[in-house]
Structures are given as structure tokens and as C-alpha cells.
Amino acid sequence: MSQHNTIGWIRHGVTEWNLLGKIQGTTDTTLSAEGIAQARLLAERLAGESKRWNGIVASDLKRAATTGRIIADRLGLPLLTDARLRERSFGQAEGTTLPERLSRWGDDWRAVVPDQEQNASVVERGQAFVDELVAEYPGQSWLIVTHGSFLATMIKHMCGELDDRHIQNVSLTVLEQEANGWKSLLHNCTLHLQATS
Template sequence: MSGYMRMGWVRHGLTSWNKAGRIQGLTDVPLSAEGKMQAHRLAYRLTRESWVWNGVVASDLERARTTGQILAERLGIPLLTDERLRERSFGSAEGTTEEERIARWGKEWRKSVPDQEQDASVRARARDFVEEFSERHAGESWLVVTHGSFLAQMLFALETGVDDKHILNLSLTILDRENGRWKALLHNCTEHLNDSYV
């Protein structure tokens, strides 16, 4: 893995389940009106910045794909989808609230849900995507629209050294690859969602 590459990682916009605190995983919940507005605000920000993006690649789940579509249309760049960018499956926890998860599996529910995709699997999937995509698009800059838990595991897998605890909806994290190492230029940034941002 060598050569320059820039990836702008975006967590999809808000959904009704995000708002209600329900975990989504592979459940294909669409963006809410607020989520679409968030995507338009990020698109507006990106049109005003000097970084040039070659394209958008998004998870094929609707909430990420729609976010990616809004960005691609506003920036006039192509949109691809890749199922390796899907969220982790949370199995029988999907659709439940934090309160319901704690009642069923305890405070350490993240380690206890038996039928969810394991961390190691998510990290392997993330590394596979990043290595293959960045070799194919070496020297380019791409926006990548995916999901919160996937993003946290990806940041860990790439040894970026940034906080991977809670990735905010419609946040932007920009990673550059130089000499085979990924470093963060920007992390979990949502300044475009502030009411003062114009």
C-alpha cells in the first residue's frame, strides 16, 4: 500500500431511528427530512472549500446512498456504491432502544448480542475496502459515505490514532495516505450543521 490518497469519510444523515435511539445495523431505514437537510448543508460546505473531490462511494443501504447522492449531485461528481461499506449487522438488537438493550443483555450489550457481526469481521471488511479502493484510485480524493459503527472500526483498523468512540451524523473525517500510513486532517467535524454556519 503506497502512494497518495485522500478519503473524506462521512456518516450518513439522521433517520427517524437515530432520533428515537433505535439501533439500525442492516435494517434499511431511510433518511428523515432533517437527515436530507444535513446532507445538503455538508454539500454546500464542500462547494465552498478548496478541496477537489473526484467522486463519492457510499454504502448501498438507503440512508447512506441517499446522503451520497445529495453530495454527488451538488458537487457534480460520480456516485458509486459498495456493499463492504454497510453497517455492522446488530442481529437481534436491531430496532431496539438503549434501554431495551440493557434490559435484555446488560450494560455490556455490545459484547453480548450473540448474532451480531464481530469487531474483527468489520475491521477486516474495512481494511479490504480501503486497500482495494485506494489502490484503484491512487492519487485521487474520494468522499466515502458509511455508518457510525463501521466508521469507528475502520478508524481503529487503520491505526489513525483518532478518537473512534462516537461518530456524529453527517460528520466529516478526512484521512490522507502518505508513505503507507493514514493520518487525520480533520475528524468528526460537524461545523456545517451549526446554525451560525453560512
């Protein structure tokens, strides 16, 4: 058995706010019916693969925790939650649509919205979580259910050569630890959503 850790990063299923184009951040929205169905499709995919996972840790925000619970139940895995996996706070931008953000703050709204969490803070809490996971479960493979902006920031930090396309809902990104960092085995994959239901 490999002594290298593997992390399967998962973005939560879709929410009503996702469909409306509203930015969520730390606002505690719930999965839509479609989001629940998406989580089930990913759970089925994982159940059918030869890769075995040791457990799941999810953000404690409902949309991620519910996604994690659906997958954990299907795979018979323990589910933990960790507040360090929460989405970035978008401050005053939370609950706004893109046209609202553009009219209020302009094209560069991501840099202008006053009270949002900065990348360095996201990386600091995300890296602390990863370091702890690797130390506590050496050589194990864990699924981590979190959020789009948090995920994009952490994947870029851990594995800089990956493209930074929009991270899709219920996508799976698998990173394996190497001596000098992490390598990507799979990135932003949503093949399970193409299955006919």
C-alpha cells in the same frame, strides 16, 4: 499533485430511528427530513471549500446512498455504491432502544448480543474496500459515505491515535495516506451543521 490518496469519511444523515435511539445495523432505514437537510448542508460546505474530490462511494443502504446522492448531485461527482460499506449487523439488537438492550442483555450488551458482526469482520471488508480504492484510483481523493459503527471501527483501525468519540451524523473525517499508514487531517467535524439555515 500529491500521489497520496485522501479519503473523506462521512456518516449518513439522521434517520427517525436515530432520533428514537434505535440501533439500525443492516436494517434499511431512510433519512428523515432533518437528515436530508443535514446532507444538503454538508454538500454546500464541500462545494464552498477549495479541496476537490474525484468521486463518492456510498454504502448501498438507503440512508447512506441518499446522503451520497445529495452530495454527488451538488458537487457534480460520480456516485458508486459498495455493499462492503454497510453498517455492522447488530443481529437481535436491531430495532431496539438502549433501555430495551439494557433490560435484555445488561450493560455489556455490545459483547453479549449473540448474532452481531464482530470487529475483525468489519475491518476485513473495510480494509479490502480501502485497498481496492487506493489501487484503482492512485493519488485521488474520494468521499466515502457509510455508518457510525463501521466508521468508528475503521478509523480506529486506520488511525489508532484518534479519540473514539461517538461519530456524529453527517460528520466529516479526512484521512491522508502516508508511507507508513494514514494521518488525520480532520476528525468527526460537523461545523456545517452550525450554519444557520
